[in-house]
Amino acid sequence: MKRKSFIQSSVAALTASYLPALPKFENGEDETLFVSPPALKTGDLIGITSPAGYIITQEIQSAVMKMESWGYKIKIGDTIDKRDFTFGGTDEERAKDLQQMLDDPKIKAIMCARGGYGAVRIVDKLNWEKFKAKPKWIIGFSDVTVFHSHLNRNFGIASIHSKMCNSFPDDWSTAEPVQIETIESIQLALSGVKMKYSAIPNSQNKPGIADGVLVGGNLKTLESLAGTRSDINTSGKILFVEDTGEYMYSVDRMFWNLKRTGKLSQLKGLIVGGFKIKVDEDSDDFGRTLQDVVLEKIKAYHYPVCFDFPVGHQKNNYALKCGVKHRLNITPDAVTLKEI
Amino acid sequence: MIKTPPYLKKGDTIGLVCPAGFMPVERVSECIRVMNEDWGFTTKVGTTVGRQYHYFSGTDEERTEDFQNMLDDDNVKAILCARGGYGISRIIDKIDFTRFKENAKWIIGFSDVTVLHSHIYRNYNISTLHATMANAFNEDGFKNEYVQSLRHALEGKKIKYQVKQHEFNRKGEGIGELVGGNLALLAHLVGTDSDLKTKGRILFIEDVGEYLYNIDRMMYQLKRSGKLDKLAGLIVGGFTDMKDTERPFGQTVHEIIRDAVAEYDYPVCFDFPVSHEKENYALKIGVGYKLKVGKNKVTLEE
Numbered sequence: 001m002k003r004k005s006f007i008q009s010s011v012a013a014l015t016a017s018y019l020p021a022l023p024k025f026e027n028g029e030d031e032t033l034f035v036s037p038p039a040l041k042t043g044d045l046i047g048i049t050s051p052a053g054y055i056i057t058q059e060i061q062s063a064v065m066k067m068e069s070w071g072y073k074i075k076i077g078d079t080i081d082k083r084d085f086t087f088g089g090t091d092e093e094r095a096k097d098l099q100q101m102l103d104d105p106k107i108k109a110i111m112c113a114r115g116g117y118g119a120v121r122i123v124d125k126l127n128w129e130k131f132k133a134k135p136k137w138i139i140g141f142s143d144v145t146v147f148h149s150h151l152n153r154n155f156g157i158a159s160i161h162s163k164m165c166n167s168f169p170d171d172w173s174t175a176e177p178v179q180i181e182t183i184e185s186i187q188l189a190l191s192g193v194k195m196k197y198s199a200i201p202n203s204q205n206k207p208g209i210a211d212g213v214l215v216g217g218n219l220k221t222l223e224s225l226a227g228t229r230s231d232i233n234t235s236g237k238i239l240f241v242e243d244t245g246e247y248m249y250s251v252d253r254m255f256w257n258l259k260r261t262g263k264l265s266q267l268k269g270l271i272v273g274g275f276k277i278k279v280d281e282d283s284d285d286f287g288r289t290l291q292d293v294v295l296e297k298i299k300a301y302h303y304p305v306c307f308d309f310p311v312g313h314q315k316n317n318y319a320l321k322c323g324v325k326h327r328l329n330i331t332p333d334a335v336t337l338k339e340i
Numbered sequence: 341m342i343k344t345p346p347y348l349k350k351g352d353t354i355g356l357v358c359p360a361g362f363m364p365v366e367r368v369s370e371c372i373r374v375m376n377e378d379w380g381f382t383t384k385v386g387t388t389v390g391r392q393y394h395y396f397s398g399t400d401e402e403r404t405e406d407f408q409n410m411l412d413d414d415n416v417k418a419i420l421c422a423r424g425g426y427g428i429s430r431i432i433d434k435i436d437f438t439r440f441k442e443n444a445k446w447i448i449g450f451s452d453v454t455v456l457h458s459h460i461y462r463n464y465n466i467s468t469l470h471a472t473m474a475n476a477f478n479e480d481g482f483k484n485e486y487v488q489s490l491r492h493a494l495e496g497k498k499i500k501y502q503v504k505q506h507e508f509n510r511k512g513e514g515i516g517e518l519v520g521g522n523l524a525l526l527a528h529l530v531g532t533d534s535d536l537k538t539k540g541r542i543l544f545i546e547d548v549g550e551y552l553y554n555i556d557r558m559m560y561q562l563k564r565s566g567k568l569d570k571l572a573g574l575i576v577g578g579f580t581d582m583k584d585t586e587r588p589f590g591q592t593v594h595e596i597i598r599d600a601v602a603e604y605d606y607p608v609c610f611d612f613p614v615s616h617e618k619e620n621y622a623l624k625i626g627v628g629y630k631l632k633v634g635k636n637k638v639t640l641e642e
Contacts, residue, residue: 054587085590086553118555120560224557227530228567249395249426253528256429260532287394 034213034323036133036158037109039192042071042107046190047101048165049077050088053116053145054079055166060113062172063165063258067111070187070277077101080113089117095122102131109190112140112147114166119146123230128155137190139162141242142313143215148322150230152215158323161217161311163184178316189319195326197318199309199335204291208304210269210328211340212319216240223257235266237330238337240320242273248286251275252293259297261340269328270298270305271337274312304330309337341388342517342626344467345418345444347496352381352417354494356474357386360452360607361425363474365390369420371474374482379491386410389422400459404434411440418494422474424451427480432459432534441466446494449473450546451616454521457625459534461519465511468519469493470544470614471622486613493622500641501621503612508598509633512607514573518629520544527558530565539570544623545597546577548616552589552596555579559600562584568601574630575640576609578615607633612640 040046046067057080064074082089089097101110119160123146134253134325138147138159151157168183169175184305189195215232216222219241225231241258245249258264288296291307298305306328310316329336341476348354354375368389375381386406388397395402410419421594432455447456447468471490472481481487493499519536520526523545531533536543547555562568579593591599596609601608609631613619625640632639 024406074424086585087590117557119374120557122563124564224527224561225564226532226561227535228561231531253426253429257528257532260429260433262533285394287396 016260022298025037034156034158034325035135036321036324037137040072040108040137040190043073043123045073045075045106046109046111047077047104047107047111048111049097050079050082050113051094051098051122052088052112052118053086053114054083054088055113060165062168062170063111067185068170085115088113090122091125093124094118094170098122099126102126102128105134107136109137109139112138112144112164113292115140115142115144116163117143119143120224123147123150132157139186141216141317143221146225146230148215148217149222149225149232152323153230153233155226156323158321160186160189160319161322162189162319163317176315182310182316182318185319189321194339195319195321195334196338197310199306201333201335202291202307204295204307205330205335206303206305206333207330208269208302209330210304211325212236212237212238212268214238214240214324214326216271216285217322219243219244219254220246225253226257226261232263234263238269238271238326239263239267240271240273240309240311242275244274244276244313247278247280248288248290248293250287251277251290252288255293255297264298265301266302267301269295269303271308271311271328272307273303274314274317276313304328306330306335309335342465342467343444344627345446348381348417348494350385351382353384353415355380355384355386355413355416355492356389356422356457357406357410357419358388358391358422359403359407359431360397360421360427361395361423362392362397363389363423363601366564367478370424370482371420371477374477375638384410384413384609392513400430400434401493404431407431408435411435411437414588415442415594418446420473421447421449421453423458424449424453424473428452428455429528440464440468443597448490448608450620451522453563454525454527455529455534457521458526458529458536461626462534462537465626467624467626469622470625472620476510478617478634481618484618486618489622493624498642499624500639501613502555503525503609503638505634505636505638506610508594508608508610510608510638511633512573512605513609514542514571514631514635515628516541516572517626518542518544519625520545520556520575523555523558524550527561530561530567536567538567540572542573542575542629543567543571544575544577544612544614546615547579549581549583551583551585552591552593553585554594555582559597563600569604571604571606573606573633574601575612575614575631576608577612578609578619580617596614609633612638
């Protein structure tokens with residue numbers, strides 16, 4: 001298969017790019033140094049690429065049309081319709097497609113067509129020099145958390161955590177209002193609107209107000225980046241996490257990982273998004289709810305915490321700006337998160 | 341310098357505990373019988389054996405207390421974790437190793453017990469025993485060479501294993517302290533106070549029931565956290581009941597692991613009998629071993 005032969009032949013390149021120690025933060029440590037890419041204007045170009053799973057043109061049509069209706073031009077990357085088993089092309093093809101979009105000065109935002117698995121296989125092959133000099137929005141979630149976290153750790157450049165092309169409905173007339181609203185939120189985020197969200201209060205929320213840079217993503221992906229040069233820096237930040245298809249014991253273990261890698265002790269606030277818990281006969285008697293699992297890890301801390309925030313592998317998954325300062329305000333009656 | 345706990349003599353006491361998942365007492369009784377009657381040891385059965393709190397063998401406090409008592413009881417010369425499951429990550433930071441450091445004893449188990457192995461090796465430099473647990477004794481399992489290898493290890497017999505060649509093996513010889521365990525747990529521990537040290541060491545890994553893409557992701561994590569580049573050797577144990585996604589991953593688990601270490605030149609062997617199946621030789625973590633991967637056979641000896 002193609003991927004294997006590529007890996008064999010790229011051994012030298014991998015070795016050359018390999019850094020044994022974690023890099024120093026370039027910006028990540030100081031929230032005032034986070035940089036937001038420029039907002040998009042009418043006529044700006046958005047590139048669509050698939051850094052992880054395989055996707056065909058037909059599945060991105062709805063997204064292309066919708067983004068064109070927002071006044072943007074679209075460039076479809078070479079990875080769309082490319083396939084290497086589960087991947088949208090070989091590692092080399094996926095890296096090359098994303099690299100071209102990172103380097104093309106005409107492209108102002110890069111929309112990842114879908115998640116799946118595969119970003120971590122190419123993240124070290126990418127050259128970020130041009131992107132760092134001229135940042136642009138990288139958009140996506142789930143597996144794309146690899147890029148959000150990598151940008152957070154290394155460059156302090158903001159990115160957009162949101163739905164991707166495969167979540168745009170084919171038939172808008174039957175789409176639920178929340179589905180439409182969450183997709184429209186991508187356009188709001190891209191156009192530079194200051195974002196504001198609310199969540200339905202959960203009785204187990206911990207009230208409070210927190211100002212900080214928003215960071216986060218898919219919990220399993222964050223765990224798999226621990227100890228690497230893409231490891232997320234949460235100190236002084238508002239952290240959001242979401243996950244799907246994991247057993248409760250596994251979610252518990254991942255929160256222990258966050259705690260034991262020091263990611264929960266210095267937070268300004270914690271946002272728990274959607275968690276679709278997998279159930280089987282072994283794990284359905286875990287004896288603790290998601291709220292128990294989270295709250296017991298942060299008993300010693302005093303920052304605000306909310307549950308059921310509309311982010312995750314679900315219909316109400318709003319565009320969130322990672323690396324941008326927000327205010328989280330949790331009261332018994334309301335939860336708001338707004339860009340400040 | 342690694343500290344090796346004293347080996348066991350006839351009549352010495354082995355403590356049995358369940359630090360993670362619940363285990364019915366009748367699944368442990370054969371293990372107790374064999375250790376008492378056939379192996380000539382004495383057993384002390386902990387309060388968590390047969391106890392149940394939902395999924396677990398007791399609350400976190402109960403499991404911690406039971407394990408702590410065994411650690412601090414000078415008469416107990418080894419602690420066998422009766423089963424794995426999930427749960428040691430919840431109590432590892434509650435355990436006080438002060439007395440254990442002065443009075444080291446063998447900690448035995450695998451799977452979730454990888455947390456203890458990795459934690460003790462990293463922080464206290466004391467050798468532990470990666471080996472079968474109570475369930476392996478059942479249905480005449482105690483007669484097989486894998487369960488017997490636990491007895492030999494406890495008695496201090498120098499271990500030399502010889503296994504068959506595999507087509508993906510990379511020939512060579514490596515000498516170093518042996519470290520490793522369950523891949524999912526090793527990945528989970530990266531960046532924590534229990535993180536595995538691998539530099540200059542022989543690493544072994546095994547796993548069960550994982551998706552292929554997840555194995556790939558975990559190998560990337562080990563690689564990107566610098567755990568694979570300076571090994572003395574790599575031992576790939578059983579990777580059984582692997583699952584695949586609807587869109588096939590496109591590589592076997594052996595290919596995934598082979599490719600993850602393709603750029604290095606230390607010896608690598610596949611299908612070593614360390615696994616969640618019957619084939620699970622006792623391995624002393626932290627002890628110096630020599631791994632020889634030859635054309636026709638693989639040997640691992642102390």
